[in-house]
Amino acid sequence: MTEQPILEVKHLQHIYMKGTPLEHHALSGVSLKINKGECIAVIGHTGSGKSTLIQHVNGLMRPQSGEVVVDGMNLSDPKLDIRLLRRKVGLVFQNPEDQIFEKIIGDDIAYGPFKMGLPIKEVRDRVKWAMEVVGLSFDEMKDRATYALSGGQKRKVALAGVLALRPDILVLDEPTAGLDPRSRNELLEKLKTLNEQEKITIIFVSHNMEEVAYLAGRIYVLADGRNLVEGTPEEVFGEADTLKKHHIGAPDTVEILGQLKAKGFAVRPNAYQLEEAAKEIIAVLRQDGR
Amino acid sequence: MAQPLIQVKNLSFEYVVNQTKIGVLHDISFEVSPGEYVVIIGHNGSGKSTLSKQLNGILTPVSGDVIVNGWNTKERSSIREIRQKVGMVFQHPDNQIVATIVEDDVAFGLENLEIPPSEMQERIDFALTAVGMNEFRNRPPHYLSGGQKQRVAIAGILAMKPDCLVLDEATSMLDTHGRNEILKVVRKLNDEGMAIISVTHHMSEAAQASRVIVIEKGRIIMDGAPHKIFQQAEQLKRLHLDVPVASQIARKIQAHYQDFNGTLIHNDEIIKEVVRLSQREVTFF
Numbered sequence A: 001m002t003e004q005p006i007l008e009v010k011h012l013q014h015i016y017m018k019g020t021p022l023e024h025h026a027l028s029g030v031s032l033k034i035n036k037g038e039c040i041a042v043i044g045h046t047g048s049g050k051s052t053l054i055q056h057v058n059g060l061m062r063p064q065s066g067e068v069v070v071d072g073m074n075l076s077d078p079k080l081d082i083r084l085l086r087r088k089v090g091l092v093f094q095n096p097e098d099q100i101f102e103k104i105i106g107d108d109i110a111y112g113p114f115k116m117g118l119p120i121k122e123v124r125d126r127v128k129w130a131m132e133v134v135g136l137s138f139d140e141m142k143d144r145a146t147y148a149l150s151g152g153q154k155r156k157v158a159l160a161g162v163l164a165l166r167p168d169i170l171v172l173d174e175p176t177a178g179l180d181p182r183s184r185n186e187l188l189e190k191l192k193t194l195n196e197q198e199k200i201t202i203i204f205v206s207h208n209m210e211e212v213a214y215l216a217g218r219i220y221v222l223a224d225g226r227n228l229v230e231g232t233p234e235e236v237f238g239e240a241d242t243l244k245k246h247h248i249g250a251p252d253t254v255e256i257l258g259q260l261k262a263k264g265f266a267v268r269p270n271a272y273q274l275e276e277a278a279k280e281i282i283a284v285l286r287q288d289g290r
Numbered sequence B: 001m002a003q004p005l006i007q008v009k010n011l012s013f014e015y016v017v018n019q020t021k022i023g024v025l026h027d028i029s030f031e032v033s034p035g036e037y038v039v040i041i042g043h044n045g046s047g048k049s050t051l052s053k054q055l056n057g058i059l060t061p062v063s064g065d066v067i068v069n070g071w072n073t074k075e076r077s078s079i080r081e082i083r084q085k086v087g088m089v090f091q092h093p094d095n096q097i098v099a100t101i102v103e104d105d106v107a108f109g110l111e112n113l114e115i116p117p118s119e120m121q122e123r124i125d126f127a128l129t130a131v132g133m134n135e136f137r138n139r140p141p142h143y144l145s146g147g148q149k150q151r152v153a154i155a156g157i158l159a160m161k162p163d164c165l166v167l168d169e170a171t172s173m174l175d176t177h178g179r180n181e182i183l184k185v186v187r188k189l190n191d192e193g194m195a196i197i198s199v200t201h202h203m204s205e206a207a208q209a210s211r212v213i214v215i216e217k218g219r220i221i222m223d224g225a226p227h228k229i230f231q232q233a234e235q236l237k238r239l240h241l242d243v244p245v246a247s248q249i250a251r252k253i254q255a256h257y258q259d260f261n262g263t264l265i266h267n268d269e270i271i272k273e274v275v276r277l278s279q280r281e282v283t284f285f
């Protein structure tokens, strides 16, 4: 393909507290290549470097060594226009409290679009739209205090604040942690629509393999700050042994099929979708019956 | 019958924001016995964290009472004893972590309990090993990843060995594997007699409890064994909740293969059911 990737990460390294006794190698040469309009999941064990990696994408962290290029902008370039980069890349942190600054929900979500210099009407429309996407009622919630929120409500406010910027690239660190099942499903559907219809590139970190299976076109698996496996969900979940060895869980469907296969049943262990997994099991039961 | 460890009697609670009262919990009553394993589910903002914080007196009722082992949480003189009985892991680990070194953080709760130093070290080792954070014991907790912080927060409470462990989405940032590891520890402690009250949005985790309480807009609307609760898929969906994946698979299979038990809720049960049905068919010949 001649297409220029919208994000390219080459041999990225990051050492925390470099030169101290607590020096820690969080990234030891990670590479990614993501095209415009892709939806990519980054998965891996606790501490494998996922959050460190994606904080590089909007310039929050600069490469210590290796390269990060976002839509032609090289993050090692000292003359990098960070404001331009931040308009292109919206990052939602793993911890929503790191991201909520204003006292009132509506103001907090409006902050970014307002700073972009958009007209008030447009800002308001965007806030309304973003709140709807995350499932917060505009009328009921816009004037509520941000401190007086439940955990899930805080995550929704943080997500809405970044969605309202309407970035070309959305980078989400555990976007559904703490959301109830309905809110999670609705958010996932809306992210899918944004990706498929508006060609927004999405890069998300998740530990929920069901949602990785639902949303991601491709998956990068990290282990100890290095690339372990990459591929389509089908390919990656097919590497059950490798994933297990690195303490990475699979969707429940894959778990169940894997255990059945280990017991000698002729199932395809990477049929991760619910419908498909059920079909595999039904086929086994019918065959045994004949 | 064993005397309940926690009695919640007609509990109502409201927050005051800008002089306006917001009612969050309404006339809640339930009891938790020693050694029970209760999971609380409910949609975002339904009042789960607010309820959890009532169980060891972090918040106290506006009306009604919470009685822990005979002590009323409104009587502040017994608050130490109450906190010793009921330990809580917060939804957000940063709200819990206080010390500048992981090990000290785990020790912090113990110092308040006046545990002798020799036993203290033992408990810290136990707790850090239980959550898989031993190798991080000398690190500053604020330099840990999200999931690592959650593990440290859990260790801090485990070390206190409370009679009742309250977990408010304490594993929300862990992957399936990490969550299962912690759940294994929790189940073991439960087998040894510790009562567990766990708030979660993971229905497969809820399926492992002996009792599930569903709350909606600050009221308890269901309370029963997980096998019972998770048969009510439609109602749960209306409440913004769901059933475990195993349960969804069981129902799908049953729709096409009637002999299959559609009420199953655990992955293991699915495996056993497939084995059972295929063995039965084999003996037909």
Ligand SMILES: Nc1ncnc2c1ncn2[C@@H]1O[C@H](COP(=O)(O)OP(=O)(O)OP(=O)(O)O)[C@@H](O)[C@H]1O
Pocket: A016, A017, A024, A025, A026, A044, A045, A046, A047, A048, A049, A050, A051, A052, A053, A094, B142, B143, B144, B145, B146, B147, B148, B173
């Ligand atoms: N500020 C920091 N200073 C020192 N070490 C850090 C810092 N932040 C993270 N680390 C370490 O770097 C490694 C990678 O952390 P990172 O937050 O990227 O992990 P992660 O894959 O996002 O994990 P999780 O799934 O738990 O969120 C971890 O071992 C962590 O302890």
Ligand SMILES: Nc1ncnc2c1ncn2[C@@H]1O[C@H](COP(=O)(O)OP(=O)(O)OP(=O)(O)O)[C@@H](O)[C@H]1O
Pocket: A147, A148, A149, A150, A151, A152, A153, A178, A180, B015, B016, B017, B022, B024, B042, B043, B044, B045, B046, B047, B048, B049, B050, B051, B091
């Ligand atoms: N400190 C506070 N002051 C005022 N209102 C609050 C406060 N904390 C929470 N609330 C409100 O009380 C209600 C219940 O919140 P709570 O945190 O108990 O919900 P929850 O069930 O734990 O939700 P989640 O699943 O999102 O964690 C919510 O509507 C929330 O906005």
Ligand SMILES: [Mg+2]
Pocket: A050, A051, A052, A094, A173, B145, B146, B147
């Ligand atoms: Mg992280």
Ligand SMILES: [Mg+2]
Pocket: A150, A151, A152, B048, B049, B050, B091, B168
């Ligand atoms: Mg909560």
